[in-house]
Each structure stands twice: as C-alpha cells, then as structure tokens.
Amino acid sequence: MMSTTTNDIAPEDGRGWLRRAARVGYFARGLVYVIIGYFAFRAAFASGSALDTKDAIEVIAGAGFGSVLLVVTIVGLFAFAAWRVIQAIWDVDDHGSGFKGYGVRAGMIVSAIATTALALYAVTLLIGFGGGGGEGGGAKAGVIAYAYEQGYGIWLTYLIAAGIAAAAIAYFIKGVMAKFEDHMSIPQDKRWILKPVCQFGLIARSAVFVVIAGLLVKGAAGYTQDDTPGIHTALVEISSWSYGWLLLSLTGLGLIAFGISSFTEGTYRRIVLPDEA
Incomplete structure (x- = not known):
C-alpha cells in the first residue's frame, strides 16, 4: 500500500477546497448506498421494500433536518x-491510455452522468417538484425508450x-x-477491518450489476421507459430466487459495506489533482 503524499495533505496550496469537495462527494455516495443497503436487508425479512438511488434520496429528504441534509447531499x-x-x-x-485504461475512464464519465442526474433529482425534491420513478426511470430510461421508437433500441440495450x-x-x-488500496492510505490499525469491508462492498455491487446486465439482455426485445431495470429491479429479482431472502440480506449488507467503502475513500483516499498526476 502506498504512503500518503505530501500533496494530498497540504490544503495550504490554495486548492484544499477541491480535495475536500471530492471527499464530501465520496461521503454523499456512501450515504445513498448505506440507505439502499439497509432497506434491502430489511426487505429480506418481509418488513419493507427494496429501494433504488432515487428512493434513497427521498429518504434523506424526509429525515430530520431533511432540507439541510439534502442540501449537503446535493453538493456532495x-x-x-x-x-x-x-x-x-x-x-x-494513472489508468493509462490503453484499451483497459480508456474503458475505466469511460466508466467514470458514465458515473459522472448518473451522479449528476441523481443530484438534479435531489434538487427537484428540495424545491418541491420531485416525483416518483426509480433508477430505472429518468435519463437512461428515456434514451432507451426513444431508441426503441427509432428501431435500434435492442442494440442500445445490449450495448448498455x-x-x-x-x-x-x-x-x-x-x-x-x-x-x-492503490489509491488509499488506510492506517494499519484500521486496515484489518476496513479492507475486508471494502472488498465485500465492491463484490456485492458487482453482483447487483451482473443481475442488472442479465435483466437488460433478457428483456432487450421490448424495454420501454417504464420498465428499464435498475438497482431496485435487481434486488427484487434476487429476492425471487431460491433462498432469495438470504441472498437479498447478504446483498443488502454488501451495499451497506459499499457505502462504508465510500466513506473510507472519502477519509483516506489520496486526492491527486491534474497537475500533480
């Protein structure tokens, strides 16, 4: 594991605000996934329903001091x-400019778009115009619905x-x-617990993505704006399998762990700015 760099711990360079903003961003993402994971775990025991990212934002909006917490989440x-x-x-x-590097960086752009869409949805809740519609709705679903209307939706669905x-x-x-760990400096006295938690969270998110991809392929012949699968759909699908309650509870715990891994990144990640890379 690499050591903390001087640049990462020196806010006096005048750009400490940018590093702090990035850290707040990791915490905001973590909060969303902790909420999703909690409700997925609870739903596994028939005491609620699974949520998606938009539902998680609605939970934040309805919490005590909801407006303040929602503003912080939006900024994050x-x-x-x-x-x-x-x-x-x-x-x-330093992912590089090869095929793998460009693939990872393209994924970051997709993540930026999805996160921006979620932030804009949170803004609509803040100003009182928020509506329903889970992760399957919104920009991604609208693009797919339009593509089906134009006759090439199935190929776009396969690509997604x-x-x-x-x-x-x-x-x-x-x-x-x-x-x-290549990009974090976790203290040794905390690494024994944070490393496996982060690993569990990443693997759980991977499992959810596999289910979403499978559902997209399975229904590629006719998805519309109203039924494009997202996290909620994947969690419902998992709950329908044999021993689904067990798998859903483990997935819920995994998504909570992914949220904790985001908190860990927000705390211990080395934030390298462009002219330092």
Missing part, C-alpha cells in the same frame, strides 16, 4: 460527479448491458484483489 453528489470528470479526463489515477457487465467485472476484480 455534484462534487463527486465533478471529481469523476477530473479522474477521467486528466487520468489522475455490456457496459454494465464490464463494470461488474471491474468491481469484482477491484474487490477481490483489493485494488482500491
């Missing part, structure tokens, strides 16, 4: 999206499914091989 999500763009364009994590499957593989490898 926009910050995380901006950080993803920086990571992708300037390659601050392939991208999600590739992301699933990347998360699985990152989790199994603990690749996240």
Whole structure:
C-alpha cells in the first residue's frame, strides 16, 4: 500500500477546497448506498421494500433536518460527479491510455452522468417538484425508450448491458484483489477491518450489476421507459430466487459495506489533482 503524499495533505496550496469537495462527494455516495443497503436487508425479512438511488434520496429528504441534509447531499453528489470528470479526463489515477485504461475512464464519465442526474433529482425534491420513478426511470430510461421508437433500441440495450457487465467485472476484480488500496492510505490499525469491508462492498455491487446486465439482455426485445431495470429491479429479482431472502440480506449488507467503502475513500483516499498526476 502506498504512503500518503505530501500533496494530498497540504490544503495550504490554495486548492484544499477541491480535495475536500471530492471527499464530501465520496461521503454523499456512501450515504445513498448505506440507505439502499439497509432497506434491502430489511426487505429480506418481509418488513419493507427494496429501494433504488432515487428512493434513497427521498429518504434523506424526509429525515430530520431533511432540507439541510439534502442540501449537503446535493453538493456532495455534484462534487463527486465533478471529481469523476477530473479522474477521467486528466487520468489522475494513472489508468493509462490503453484499451483497459480508456474503458475505466469511460466508466467514470458514465458515473459522472448518473451522479449528476441523481443530484438534479435531489434538487427537484428540495424545491418541491420531485416525483416518483426509480433508477430505472429518468435519463437512461428515456434514451432507451426513444431508441426503441427509432428501431435500434435492442442494440442500445445490449450495448448498455455490456457496459454494465464490464463494470461488474471491474468491481469484482477491484474487490477481490483489493485494488482500491492503490489509491488509499488506510492506517494499519484500521486496515484489518476496513479492507475486508471494502472488498465485500465492491463484490456485492458487482453482483447487483451482473443481475442488472442479465435483466437488460433478457428483456432487450421490448424495454420501454417504464420498465428499464435498475438497482431496485435487481434486488427484487434476487429476492425471487431460491433462498432469495438470504441472498437479498447478504446483498443488502454488501451495499451497506459499499457505502462504508465510500466513506473510507472519502477519509483516506489520496486526492491527486491534474497537475500533480
């Protein structure tokens, strides 16, 4: 594991705010996934229903001091999206310009788009215009619905499914091989617990992505804006399998662990800015 760099711990360079914004972004993402994981775990024992990312934002909005927490979440999500763009364009994590590197960086751009869409949805809740519709709705679903109307929707669906499957593989490898440690400086006295938690979380998110990709391929012949699968659909699918309650509870715990891994990144990640890469 690499050591903390001087640049990462020196906010006096005048850009400490940018590093802090990136960290707030990781915490905002973590909060969303902790909420999703909690409700998935609870749903496994028939005491509620699974949620998606938009539902998680609605939970935040309805919490005590909801408006304040929602504002912080919105700022964090926009910050995380901006950080993803920086990571992708300037390659601050040194993924390289080969096929694999461009694939990882393209995934970061997709993540930035999805996070921006979620932040905008949170803004609509803040100003009182929020509506329903889970992760399967919104921009992604609208694009797919339009593509089907134009006659090439099935191919776009396959392409999206392939991208999600590739992301699933990347998360699985990152989790199994603990690749996240390449960019973090976790103290040794905390590493014994945080490393396996981060690994479990990444593998769980990989599993959810595999299910989403499979559902996309399975229904590619006729998806519309109203039924494009997302996290909620994947969790419902998992719950319908044999021993689904057990698998769903493990997935819920895994998504909570993924949220904790985001908190860990927000705390211990080395934030390298473009001219430092």
